[in-house]
Amino acid sequence: MRQKVFAGHAVRRLREKLGLKQTELATRLQVSPSYINQIESNQRPLTAPVLIAISRAFGVDITTFGADDLDRIVADLRETAADPLFRDLDLGVQDMKAVANLSPAFAHAFLRMHVALRRTAEWRSSLDDMLTTGTGGADESKLIPYEEVRDYFHYIDNYVDELDCAAEALAERLGVLAGSDPAAAFTGYLASQYRLSVDIGPADPQAPLYVLDVRAKRLVLSGTLSPQGRAFRLAATIAQLEQRALVDRLVASAGFRSQTAGEIGRLALFNYVAGALILPYRRFLALAQARRHDLDRLVLETGASMEQVCHRLSTLQRPGARGVPFYFAKVDRAGNITKRHSATRFQFARHGGACPVWNVHQAFDVGGRTLVQVGEMPDGVRYLCLARGISAPTLRYGQADRAYTLGLGCEVSFADQMVQADGLDLKAAPVARLGISCRICPRRDCDLRAFPPLDRDIRTDPAVRGIIPFEIV
Template sequence: MSKRRVFAGDKLKSLRAEHGLRQAELAEKLGISVSYLSQIEHDDRPLTPALLEMLSRNFPLDWNVDEGDAATRRFAALREAAADPLFPNPLSPEQLARISEQQPALADQFIALHQAYLHAGQRLQIVDEALSNDTAGGSRLPWEEVRDWFHNSGNYVDILDRAAEALGDKLRGAQLTPDVTALEQHIRSALSISLIYSQHAGLRDFDPQMGHLVIDQSQPAESRRFQLAHQLAATALRSEISQVVEGAKLRAAASRQLLSVGLANYAAGAILMPYRRFREEARAVRHDIDRLCQAFNVSFEQACHRLSTLQRPNARGVPFFFCRVDMAGNITKRHSATRLQFARFGGACPLWIVHEAVAIPDRILVQLAETPDGVRYVSMAKGLVKPSGSYDRAPRRYAVALGCEIDHAREFIYADGLDLTGRNATKIGISCRLCPRPDCDQRAFPPSDREIIVDPDRRSVVPYRIG
């Protein structure tokens, strides 16, 4: 098979101009000479696999591979699989390129085997969930089935995201995002829905027969605006939502209904924070959540959640993990575009900073954490209190967490000031039942796949040792 020659001189020059780099500075980053870089920029020489790897590593958000090219997709998937911490000695870009080009069938089988390994780990989490909650056979409840559908979809739904972005751009005018007036006018005039704000037992109440919408006025302004966007999405994008639900092949009727609600929420976020503009602004402010909240008039949680959905092919954002944790430590929302996987619900590692954040509202905490596979993450967590609007209804208290692998730390403002070498990284796990660490003083349960050793004559913080 002949090697695929990649010429990208104009793209490389644009990349250098965008980052304000001289040829000498970019050449140093890529480990090549200035003359070699000049030849590449003039399309006199192609990019080698090693240089493609260096560009992807140094500019992960700018140097997007052509995801429509099968050979490039294979190389990218092989690189990701071979970079798993399971393998102590990663292969070089040249070795990966040779395998991908000369042995494509072997490369595909290796990629499939690695995917099966990852899925086996996910199955172990499902079994752990069943054991922890007495769920016979590991069967999933409707909300769990929907949660897993979003996870398996990468938390990105292309047809819905693009339709919502187009609608949001239509309504926003000269602003970054549609304001309340624009949403209200479209709901009333274009969708023929009457709208009132009133003290109400629920957050939103819609009568489809009468075309009447009631929104609880006691909610914070960002929440009221989100409820408007939800109803707008559920009505204006009904056909797109139905198409996705029909293709999801969920088992229970309740699951399909929950997915419809979840998709309307997803589209509401995409209307208020249109993909391209939100991604550009997020990069410009280095993913400073407070500044994104001001720019798009959204809540802290809404901005964090939207950042976790920026996975559009050829325009991906930083791969973040995102979750919401309540006062009891239950994970009520979760998604990870990173290698970090959460406990399926509850039982999350107590050493993770998000648990401390729940008890300290309106204060941002940061943490450098390391999982048992050796991967390090920068985490940001903030405790939030959502008022109820009434003395006899307790406010909701929870924390949200957002984080990325340290490879993307320079894009994440919350990594500033942290020592990223890992010397002071907090050793966290997924959950005690899945964590192999033998020396954790915070362990609540032994690992599901290990024996325990009990010595009646010796006692440490944990009353057993891991076999």
């Protein structure tokens, strides 16, 4: 059954952007004003004829009226509502859906406020420790800018059309993915267009990975960079030189709350352009579809790294030419998610660690082999979850192993487009019961639960001890 689309907020935002009254919009769409009022108040769903009429009348991509964004907001609100601060309010899923549907801007403001409140509480706790023990903890408030930037990409499906199209146009001119060596093509372009020389410095682990001196027209890349790393840094340099005005405009429109968040967002957008230059949209999408998302084959044929390939796959959401919607995550040995993007309904924890059942944790133990898992989130949506361990060479004696796991996944409805699903009986395969994090997971019988849920009471019995030392009430 096709999901009904309640997108009154999107219709209202479009109408207000165009400066139209409800009666004027109704006239343009050839419907009654009362019908428009009911749509905007989410009393009635958007029908296919109305969606088509909106697309024809205003040139709007009707896929932007889907429910995925609202699903993410509801999931984030649910995690926030699990805070003991709100326990006596009995906030239900329907309450959160109502807020997300009627006023997503208010929902975002509430989420932002809760993050600030949480960080303030942690800072006060750190201050107490400093006063009582004479030692101070890290200033957790500094993490907020990174969270802002992650949320920015999260709510735009990790796709930036203007930057992606500009990068693709240049990549076509340079022949990237059409036989040319990306690093050589980028080096030649920097020399011809900007008279910028590129030098490879010594393999010194203490030296910066790159140093750009615009006045001297010189770019020095560290000798420790891999060939894929060098190509990425060259592409990022082109992005800084050519797309600064557009990136500045995007950062300004994003409404980041601090200069630091803006700087991080600017860097992330330059890196976005770099990834799009190395793996230009249409060529890479066609290749990924032809190879049925065989990650090893894509690495071999593009010359990009496994991380670059997985990250780029998660960005292929261009209107009218969408790829498979993937989630992408990079996880360290401590379980910290250092990168996360999602064009799916798959939800990452905004706070705390990831679900221990998720196969990204097991991938550290199997070398370079790709693990395949069918996982089901608490909302009942099932995913084909891929996990692949990667490592970077140590740069000096005594340095800790730099190992990570890459997680890539899509809903099982796209499994026929994935070579990793061949031979896998999706109806009979064991299903891993995943959660967002233990703190908000509703599953009562998970043997790997690390903490009790914040929004439920627990009971202990000194006479009975199970694998988990408490019972969720």
